[in-house]
Amino acid sequence: xxxVRDLAALLRLRDFRSLLAAxxxxxxxxxxxxxxLATFVVFSPEKQATPAAIAGAMAVLxxxxxxxxxxxxxxxxxxxxxxxxxxxxxxxxxxxxxxATLVILPSVPLWLFYVAALSVTxxxxxxxxxxxxxxxxxxxxxxxxxVANSLTPTAGTLAATAGGxxxxxxRLLGPxxxxxxxxxxxxxxxxxxxxxxxxxxxLLGPxxxxLQVGLKAVLLETAHGLxxxxxxxxxxxxxxxxxxxxxAVRFCYGALTVMVLMLCxxxxxxxxxxxxxxxxxxxxxxxxxxxxxxxxxxxxxxxFTLFGWIACCAALGAVLVxxxxxxxxxxxxxxxxxxxxxxxxxxxxxxxxxxxxxxDDAYRGRVFAVYDVLxxxxxxxxAAVAALMLPPDGRSVPLVIVIACLYAATVVAVTRSGxxxxxxxx
Numbered sequence: 001x002x003x004v005r006d007l008a009a010l011l012r013l014r015d016f017r018s019l020l021a022a023x024x025x026x027x028x029x030x031x032x033x034x035x036x037l038a039t040f041v042v043f044s045p046e047k048q049a050t051p052a053a054i055a056g057a058m059a060v061l062x063x064x065x066x067x068x069x070x071x072x073x074x075x076x077x078x079x080x081x082x083x084x085x086x087x088x089x090x091x092x093x094x095x096x097x098x099x100a101t102l103v104i105l106p107s108v109p110l111w112l113f114y115v116a117a118l119s120v121t122x123x124x125x126x127x128x129x130x131x132x133x134x135x136x137x138x139x140x141x142x143x144x145x146x147v148a149n150s151l152t153p154t155a156g157t158l159a160a161t162a163g164g165x166x167x168x169x170x171r172l173l174g175p176x177x178x179x180x181x182x183x184x185x186x187x188x189x190x191x192x193x194x195x196x197x198x199x200x201x202x203l204l205g206p207x208x209x210x211l212q213v214g215l216k217a218v219l220l221e222t223a224h225g226l227x228x229x230x231x232x233x234x235x236x237x238x239x240x241x242x243x244x245x246x247x248a249v250r251f252c253y254g255a256l257t258v259m260v261l262m263l264c265x266x267x268x269x270x271x272x273x274x275x276x277x278x279x280x281x282x283x284x285x286x287x288x289x290x291x292x293x294x295x296x297x298x299x300x301x302x303x304f305t306l307f308g309w310i311a312c313c314a315a316l317g318a319v320l321v322x323x324x325x326x327x328x329x330x331x332x333x334x335x336x337x338x339x340x341x342x343x344x345x346x347x348x349x350x351x352x353x354x355x356x357x358x359x360d361d362a363y364r365g366r367v368f369a370v371y372d373v374l375x376x377x378x379x380x381x382x383a384a385v386a387a388l389m390l391p392p393d394g395r396s397v398p399l400v401i402v403i404a405c406l407y408a409a410t411v412v413a414v415t416r417s418g419x420x421x422x423x424x425x426x
Contacts, residue, residue: 006147015138018198020152022085023131025195027156029188031163033096036181037117039171039276051390054258055383062121062376076365081130081204082196088127089193093186095120100182129372133365134204136356147298149352154294154345161287168280229366241417242354245310247374248410249347252317252403253340254382262394268330285334289341297349306350306422311414313343317407325400
């Protein structure tokens with residue numbers, strides 16, 4: 001029950017509660033906005049979505065700014081992270097309001113809507129990396145940091161799932177609810193920005209000596225800072241191996257996500273509305289897996305170590321993805337969604353802890369920005385691979401087998417990494 005005591009101790013910390021509230025509201029808004037985009041691309045009755053269309057949308061929304069992600073880390077290590085949370089969420093509130101206006105207006109070019117959406121996801125790179133880099137500033141105990149890493153990213157994912165669920169409900173009320181869904185996300189972003197005001201500007205770091213005043217000076221040092229951050233990561237094999245494992249697991253999750261999208265839209269339903277409802281069920285099952293990971297991971301890390309738990313999570317995917325996925329029927333796939341939610345989030349919690357515990361604070365923002373890049377590029381790459389392998393109805397035996405083999409390869413790589421005895425320490 002020590003994890004319960006640590007959790008209670010964390011929740012008594014005012015600054016930790018403020019950071020957690022900012023994350024929950026921000027990621028709930030992300031969930032609402034992402035569902036709005038998904039319904040616009042995949043589940044609009046007038047559109048015939050294909051795997052290629054889904055992959056293209058993911059690439060437009062994630063890839064360009066993900067490739068620039070390391071630069072956000074350099075700025076995060078030179079800007080006050082609390083100010084990034086405040087102004088980033090204010091900017092996203094404005095951009096999502098603009099997106100809602102574009103939905104309402106007739107004859108607006110599709111590319112203009114994508115530009116607005118792309119801008120929202122660009123700011124998201126700063127906010128999510130800043131939230132992760134700031135966490136050790138409000139938690140100074142190694143054991144509690146594991147609990148914090150179980151609670152905060154998982155709670156954020158659950159908040160995003162809840163936001164997505166809210167968007168599903170609102171969207172099902174009628175075909176003309178798209179603008180309302182986007183405005184809900186704008187309101188949540190605004191509330192997240194106001195929550196950040198509960199923290200002092202200097203609380204979340206970096207230290208004053210690392211701050212750079214003036215954009216020109218920051219931009220001039222960005223290239224050098226990026227190289228320094230990558231060198232710092234290269235000197236620390238443990239976080240590099242953990243990031244590699246997380247990238248592989250994220251790739252698997254992304255490919256299976258596209259497959260489930262196509263199954264919901266075409267194999268398991270005859271209308272876009274029915275497909276959207278089925279997608280909501282699979283998202284809920286995956287969200288339950290995320291919640292289970294938050295409960296299980298602290299105990300699992302204490303029992304199996306950080307890299308041991310990563311190997312166990314990948315092993316779950318290697319065994320259960322083909323067993324549950326190959327029938328291509330709804331009920332086994334719901335179980336698979338739960339298992340993959342648990343394994344993916346469990347891997348992320350362990351990886352977050354490895355990075356936070358083994359990377360110096362001065363470089364942590366840059367490393368988490370690299371982490372964010374890998375996270376998104378893996379998802380987009382998986383969508384591209386799925387687009388090449390998936391038939392129109394989403395049933396692809398070769399894709400399921402390839403994903404299972406990648407999970408198995410991850411298990412082998414992690415067990416041979418030499419870090420199976422690594423435990424949380426700061």
